[in-house]
Amino acid sequence: MGGEVVEAWGPGLALVPSLAAAALIPLSARAPALREAWSLLASVAQAAVVLSMVPGAAAGVVLETTLVELAPGVPLVLRADALGCVFAALASGLWVLTTVYSIGYVRGLHEHAQTRYFFCFALSLFAAVGVAFAGNLLTFFLFYEILTLATYPLVAHKETPAAVQAGRMYLAYTLTAGVALLAATAWLQILVGTVEFRPGGILGEAVPPATLWPLLGLFVLGVGVKAALMPLHSWLPVAMIAPTPVSALLHAVAVVKAGVFGVVRVLGYVVGPELLGGLGAWSAVAWLAAATILAGSLLALAQDNLKRLLAFSTVSQLSYVVLGVALGTPSGVVGGIQHIVNHGVTKITLFFCAGAIYVATGKERVSQLAGIGRRMPVTMGVFAVAALGLAGLPPASGFLSKWYLIRGALEAGQWPFVLVWLASSLLNLAYFLPIIISAFFRRSGEAEGVTEAPATLLVPLVVTGAASVLLGVAPGAFLSLASRAAHDILGGILP
Amino acid sequence: MTELLAYAAARYNYWVYILLMLIGFYAMVAHGNLLKKVIGMNIFQTAIILFFLSTSAKRGGTLPIVGPEALAGGVAPAQLMNPLPHALMLTAIVVMVATLGVALAVLVKIYRRYRSFEEDVILDRL
């Protein structure tokens, strides 16, 4: 996948902590402290392993672990290339904070079935890292499906009729998508003889348009559901019935980012920018993404439930990435990949805030939040910074990726997309500003006595908020990873 | 037309077995009485056994037993009937009897419980 490929244990090792935790947690079902310790330990270990591979990947050294053969000629292979490291580092880094947050959250609410909760969480992160490092489509599919099924019990966690229904809807969408992806994979295997990810794509010029379009359609359906491309997004707001840490890590970071990550992998490493641009397929994908950006923002305006509002905002923001990559210009790709990280860190902060408010006050509606900023100043302060960051205002990191994205659109000579992004920023302000204003400047007649959430909730949200700002000020490693990945993808057609 | 008739008539053993099979099948499907279903099943199996045996039959044929007469040259090999279908059908009859035995045993069990062989009566008493 670009650069020098070295056989090493690293990528395989990155899967071990979460898998070990998934095995140990059910065995420690009777000892909550031990169970949580395993989760925390695994998350730290996983983050350490993944981060240790980042500098090499940024320099273009790709570590590769080949495990068993999945089918004759198709190995289960894990490769830590630049793009994979972006997603793996994001997911495992945030897992550490989410674990701390989770412990506070489930204890604070006396949740039932905590063993299952932590078990599925560990399994989800196992799958997310697998998705990130998958070296071919079959390996990718394997982890993609595990991710689907490991998150299902978390969506249905409350076991109320609504939660069970949400779980069914989640499965209906994601499993159907899995089927489309599988069909595309099998087709690719017959068509090209390989399903390996290669920078610049494996679909040669031998593929006629009559084949390319349905194949691309299957791929977009396959990865587009998790990426919440409209009209495939409906599961995401419904899945917000899950406990807040789940919504935060999985439905703002791991699962949906696995979807957009899949879009990047498919467009950049299977179809290839050359073929995509040559047949005008890019504009179909790009306009689909642009429509999702605007419609998602508009729908967010209409939400009263805070988590649902954040979900629609996610729908909109995910398509920033898709649009950037579909543009196929260097800045567009860099901005898209950057936005995977920036949006992830920022959105998880917002979800952490929403969860902290829920634990402290039991409120989950926007209309109930008047005056909350006076009683929970830290939470709402961080919320404000993150929300404005999503709208593209400094200091939080959103402005940086948005700047790259807009530059990418200009490079491609596609000014309509510039307008799309600007309009979306205004819409972001339109739904976030009223929350912030009413939280800080309106009084509510409610009883005093509500204070900040416990430290296990407060510390992670402050950290992610700070990280969001830091990524804007000093993007460092992630920017070089994104540039490296863009270089891999576009290497063949850069001047 | 006459040719066709002659063709059909020359293979009358086929028509007989097909007719028997259909009678058996009809009894299995149309009768609500479980005992009659078993009888139909038996007719069905017998039809196939007859079919096998008829294929080895010869007009004026003789048993494929090598006795003094055969050794003396009194029997032409072409007159001998093929013994293999008979041997096979002996086995098939054993299988058939075993099936019949199990079927009857099951019927006894059903009758003890429901006091009837009529399907609709049994379904009422479920």
Place this chain on the structure above:
Amino acid sequence: MLLDHLPPLLPVVPLLAALLLPPVGAVRRGLVHPLAAGAGAATAILALLALRRVLAEGVIHYHVGGWEPPWGIELVLDHLSAFTAVAVSGVGALALLYAGPAAGAEVRGREASFFGLALLLLASLLGMIVTGDLFNLFVFLEVASISSYALVATGDGRAPLAAFRYIVLGTVGASLYLLGVGHLYLMTGTLNMADLADRLPALASSRVLAVAVGFLVIGLGIKMGLFPLHGWLPDAYTYAPPAVTALIAPIATKAAAYALARILFSVLGVHRALTEVPLMTLLAWAGAVAIVAGGVLAIRQNDLRRLLAYSSVSQMGYIVLGIGLANRPALIGAYLHILNHAMMKGCLFFAAGAAAARLGGPALADLRWMHRRMPLTTACVIVAALSMIGVPPTGGFFSKWYLLVGAVEGGQPVLAGVILVGGLLAAVYMFRVLEHACLVRREEGDHGPAPPSGRSEASPGMLVPLLALGLGILAVGIWNAPIVSGVLRFAAPAGLR
């Protein structure tokens, strides 16, 4: 050396054990189950030895009584038959182990005859697999069927009625098969499979051949529960005692599917000279119809065992679809699915029996709190369910993957779509089971009700075979590539794409 007689030993060992059981049972009833389970295990080990020998030395031909074919009966162990023998005897041995603690009141006092029938079933299924003679196959097919009828009829309630229906339909199937064999014999004068394969190509355009093949396919189709010939199957699986369903459901239909593949490819050589009827296309579509119809019917069931029975109808459709596609990847998928489906259906029926014993009923609603009361059983159910849906890395995914590749390679996008839709249907019916087993319906804001205190996990005798299959499903998935490239690649007839 005893191992030179591996082909006949496979059916003979369980057969001798079946004959030994009544006298042993008369002396000490407690010895019956250990002896039966031991015989099952011995058979499975012999099958593994046979597979190893086939892999090392190639196809084994064995002439019973020293009579050369085509006069004598020939037994053949090649890659396909050795593989199927391992699948059937392996799952069969576990089912025999499971049957001891699972056998309920209807068996008490009659253990010797019950396990005798079970071993007879195993022996005749293995006979079907190793034989190289079409009539011999008929005899084994019928012995297997008769022991199945009797086993199903051991149940109470509606079981005898289900058994009766099974007898009538099964006999029609066997008779049609016999009729087909008769026609082949009339045309060629031989019953030996290899001999037939030599003589049939010259008769490829004969209409009698088409009729014969039609009889054979329909006859075996009834035996393997191919939709719409599956009428006997749901009642038999639902009302038979749990120990019986656990034995019959995973393996009996598989042997019939094996026989179909064996006849189509090794005898008729359909891949070389197709008959006038577009037989294979018809078969592939019949499989596709079975996948969808079985899946849709399964979704509507509220009784776990009935749901699993219709799921079997659907899953057999995959095997038939793969046989009908008749290219190398599709056949590999079909053969792998024989093993996978035997394991996952075994696992699920084992669990259904255990759950019925512990939680009090076969209805889906009775599974409430299963994940708390029987965590290990539930874990196995989840693994088997994922395999049924086709989620990697379980075995079920990989058989579907090969089938899918075969369908795409065969230029059959609709059939490929059916394979995928079948997985979604399986997701719907299996998640109905999982929802009942793993989720407790609660009201809003309610973190109770408190779970029932204490576990009531299945007894070790039931749990061990269950866990063995659960782990086996994962193992076959993860190490499917060696199975495929080491064994199944040679099981598909030479000369296929």
